[in-house]
Amino acid sequence: MSLDDFFNDESFFGDYTFKNSPRAVKRFPFPFPEDDYMYSVNMEPHVPGRPGSVFEHTFDVDEHYVAEMRDRARVLKQDPLRCQSLPHMTLAGWDLLELIMESFARDYPQWFSLTKSGNDWHWINRPLNIDQKFTFLDETTLPCGPMEYITRQAQGDFTLQDQREDTLWVEAGMVTTQADWSLDFDIGMNFHQWHAPVPVAHELGVFDRALKFLLALQHGAPVRRFNWTMTVDPLLDTSPENYPKWGPGKTTLTKENIGKRQHLRVELQTLFRLPRSNAIAFPIRCYLCSFEDLVTQPKWARRLHRVVRDLPDELATYKGFIRNRPLMVEYLSQFDDGAPTSPGWWPEE
Amino acid sequence: MSVGAAKIPVIVTEVVEVNSLIKRFRFVREDGGEMPGFSGGAHTVVEMDDHGVRRLNAYSLMGDPGDRTGYEISVRRDEAGRGGSLYMHSHVKPGMRMLISPPVNLFPLDLRAKKHLMIAGGIGITPFMAQMAQLDALGARFELHYAARDRELGAYMAELVERHGERVHRYFDVEGQAINLQTLLAGQPLGTHLYVCGPKGMINWVLSTATAMGWPKGALHSEEFLAPPVGQAFTVELAASGKTITVGPAQSLLEALEAAEVDAPYLCRGGACGQCETKVIRCDGHIDHNDHWLSADQKAQNSHIMPCVSRFTGAALVIDR
Ligand code: FES
Numbered sequence: 001m002s003l004d005d006f007f008n009d010e011s012f013f014g015d016y017t018f019k020n021s022p023r024a025v026k027r028f029p030f031p032f033p034e035d036d037y038m039y040s041v042n043m044e045p046h047v048p049g050r051p052g053s054v055f056e057h058t059f060d061v062d063e064h065y066v067a068e069m070r071d072r073a074r075v076l077k078q079d080p081l082r083c084q085s086l087p088h089m090t091l092a093g094w095d096l097l098e099l100i101m102e103s104f105a106r107d108y109p110q111w112f113s114l115t116k117s118g119n120d121w122h123w124i125n126r127p128l129n130i131d132q133k134f135t136f137l138d139e140t141t142l143p144c145g146p147m148e149y150i151t152r153q154a155q156g157d158f159t160l161q162d163q164r165e166d167t168l169w170v171e172a173g174m175v176t177t178q179a180d181w182s183l184d185f186d187i188g189m190n191f192h193q194w195h196a197p198v199p200v201a202h203e204l205g206v207f208d209r210a211l212k213f214l215l216a217l218q219h220g221a222p223v224r225r226f227n228w229t230m231t232v233d234p235l236l237d238t239s240p241e242n243y244p245k246w247g248p249g250k251t252t253l254t255k256e257n258i259g260k261r262q263h264l265r266v267e268l269q270t271l272f273r274l275p276r277s278n279a280i281a282f283p284i285r286c287y288l289c290s291f292e293d294l295v296t297q298p299k300w301a302r303r304l305h306r307v308v309r310d311l312p313d314e315l316a317t318y319k320g321f322i323r324n325r326p327l328m329v330e331y332l333s334q335f336d337d338g339a340p341t342s343p344g345w346w347p348e349e
Numbered sequence: 350m351s352v353g354a355a356k357i358p359v360i361v362t363e364v365v366e367v368n369s370l371i372k373r374f375r376f377v378r379e380d381g382g383e384m385p386g387f388s389g390g391a392h393t394v395v396e397m398d399d400h401g402v403r404r405l406n407a408y409s410l411m412g413d414p415g416d417r418t419g420y421e422i423s424v425r426r427d428e429a430g431r432g433g434s435l436y437m438h439s440h441v442k443p444g445m446r447m448l449i450s451p452p453v454n455l456f457p458l459d460l461r462a463k464k465h466l467m468i469a470g471g472i473g474i475t476p477f478m479a480q481m482a483q484l485d486a487l488g489a490r491f492e493l494h495y496a497a498r499d500r501e502l503g504a505y506m507a508e509l510v511e512r513h514g515e516r517v518h519r520y521f522d523v524e525g526q527a528i529n530l531q532t533l534l535a536g537q538p539l540g541t542h543l544y545v546c547g548p549k550g551m552i553n554w555v556l557s558t559a560t561a562m563g564w565p566k567g568a569l570h571s572e573e574f575l576a577p578p579v580g581q582a583f584t585v586e587l588a589a590s591g592k593t594i595t596v597g598p599a600q601s602l603l604e605a606l607e608a609a610e611v612d613a614p615y616l617c618r619g620g621a622c623g624q625c626e627t628k629v630i631r632c633d634g635h636i637d638h639n640d641h642w643l644s645a646d647q648k649a650q651n652s653h654i655m656p657c658v659s660r661f662t663g664a665a666l667v668i669d670r
Contacts, residue, residue: 086461088460088461091487095386137486163457164459165566216616216622216624218354220451221451276387277388278388278390278391
């Protein structure tokens, strides 16, 4: 398959030509293993998963790669503050660059290659037409800082956390596809400060346990979890800065257009201890799937209906869809015949 | 979670007698691959099969973090201890296969520092060796003050002076030399971070002096691994797993949990990191809280125990494992 055939030519704003191929729908990381949804931190080891799934590899590069990188460049041009790194985080940026380059070159040799001779590295990214020779750990040999350089070539948002005083501090990041949060607002915050807005979870003490777990995260033993929300239109950049642009979309949803316009937005969040800096990398990868595409899988259709219908009000509010919930439930109920669903979130074969 | 990452099978390639108390060991991967990168201040946990007793001891990595061909540690022989260091000294030979953990750093550099001021006592020098190599490569500003009993026991002093020149200051107790801490601390530029590693007395002295002089807590860093003390055997009831175990005189409670195949988290195995913290359900007797993790309150109430270093005497101890 040629490069042009694999990667979609699509947009995530304006005319929204984003689409999932049937193959992409099948591998969508549907986030509900059961008909009930409970907020939990549910972390599991980030080990290679089923071939073809989004965690077959350390980082998933899919058909949206080229278009997403183009969208990132567009957002950065309008708002350069979406990428920030405090000076002491440069070493962590190099760690991240190494992790991504090594993983991409190992897992997708048809698209990426990395050759090293000591600290002289040669990186080739065929889908984006990049051929770069540089000196590892020498910033002057790259067109920009190492974190910015590599995250302009990797799908998903990234934050880098420094570990001090028994907590984690968000002190660098590339954030252009966020679900309603802001790097510019959160930078410099510690773990509990940046999780402050999540309701319910604090009472359960889940953050204290999660923090203790993360402080002990080991190099070579990354973990992952899922998060999800709802987005009207396949807009990657639903940032608070841009609310006036995407917020009103929620009010124009109708019975007729909901299948096409309402998307389930799933974040695959992974956490890696970085070797040289002892920082933690937090890639947040976003997957979008329209309701119309989701209901092509009967198991997902039934389950999504039940989850959306039964979610406690405060979570539906937090996730920003309380207003449209009745419409969603009405649409989804057409595809739920009440039959039992099998455990786990894979679609029925 | 005994904290996730797979152990690394290694071969011992060098055993060097550094002085009458210290030996240095070098490990390379059995499969010939590169070691994971690490950050200065990190340690590895070395697994030993000491005549049927499984011991896991943490040792600071002292090599250059930029060098991924192998890991080096130094072990000081502790005659009175439980045997881990004696095992390393008398049984570990070049060519031997061992298992070590991926690196874990509980004594990291704060890279925001304008300057790194390091104070080492004796074998406490090892984490600083890796940190200085890393800071040197980053072009950061640092200074080491290293005290040892005498010239013979001042391990690696000559190499460090050769590598880092005037940034290394040496003190020998027997020659009546001592760090003039007040003056040293008073003369530091704003934004300096202070690191200390060495015997307990030295750590307390450095931290309390700095605190009294108004240094912010966030700028003070120390590392002290306690060797798990020996004692009387004792019995512990495990409420969660429904087992009852006996902890041997030269065994830690953590080791006894592991021997009974009870999942027990850990990182430092030296009472410092907090990972092994366990709720006490009933304590009819006395817990020797040997850690420096629990608060004075928790210790007084016996609400928690750190199985890596703490012991018990009395009628009954029930813990949540
Ligand atoms: S393992 Fe670190 S305190 Fe017990």
